[in-house]
Amino acid sequence: MTVAELLDQAKAQGVMICTAESCTGGMVAAALTDIPGSSAVVERGFVTYTNLAKQQMLGVHAETLAAHGAVSEQVAGEMAEGALKHSDAQLAVSVTGIAGPGGSEFKPEGRVCFGLAAKGGPTHTETVEFGAQGRSNVRCAARDHALYLLSQGLVTLAQK
Template identity: 65%
Template sequence: MDDTLLADLIARARARGLTLSTAESCTGGLVSAALTSVPGASDVFERGFVTYSNAAKVEMLAVREATLSRFGAVSEEVALEMAAGARAKAGAGIAVSITGIAGPGGSEFKPEGRVCFGLADSGGVRTETVEFGALGRAAVRAAACDHALGLIARALGS
């Protein structure tokens, strides 16, 4: 997402009186970095959680160990709990979560480039999975970051 769109996203959150939070795994803080690259982002960006390990997801976001065991870290179920946990722990108006397989690697069941997203706001939590494909680690992470920012932008409306 370019700087103009990021600035617009921050301005819309400010205008609506909403704070933002992130829960990131495979992107390792890229979404938080993008949001905080905008001057004045401190008005709306509450905090970001980089929960790369399963233990971090459990400890920091209250993701249930049973959910991780049953569905695995790369799942919409975990993305849902990550987003809900980030929103609750930060007291944010909107929280986005990202968990995926940036690569290299993956499996027949969870291929490289699969990323699950969650978006939590006053309307509840929505999840989706995007198959970016085996674009390479950096490209998958960048695409996931852009997609997450797009989810926040859509949640803020026009």
């Protein structure tokens, strides 16, 4: 599904979308708002690059960050849920990861965690290992995967 098709589907379903981004720095929201008419379905985007921003803007728990780190499915889930709570959207996607360069033995470059939350439904989280393909490539791959997750979220909402 193209971004334009995703937006058309959201509009047809009456679904507003929001994003909560860390390593992508707003690239998901930018991809959505590059399409004319996106204001009908893009409610808002949060760029929460620091742990403090994740806590203040999205309500991510300090305990979750301390226990699992910012690059974790637990934090990605709380980011997506917080985006829904702090917006009027019905569908939220979150992205947090190590775009590079660098990383560690436990959190390598290219590891990105995603969250997808929908009003009235369970939150889905997943981790994708994009590999050490360079910062720009990891960020673009993460953006594209987040858009894919939004399209899947719309399919799930349509089935309810």
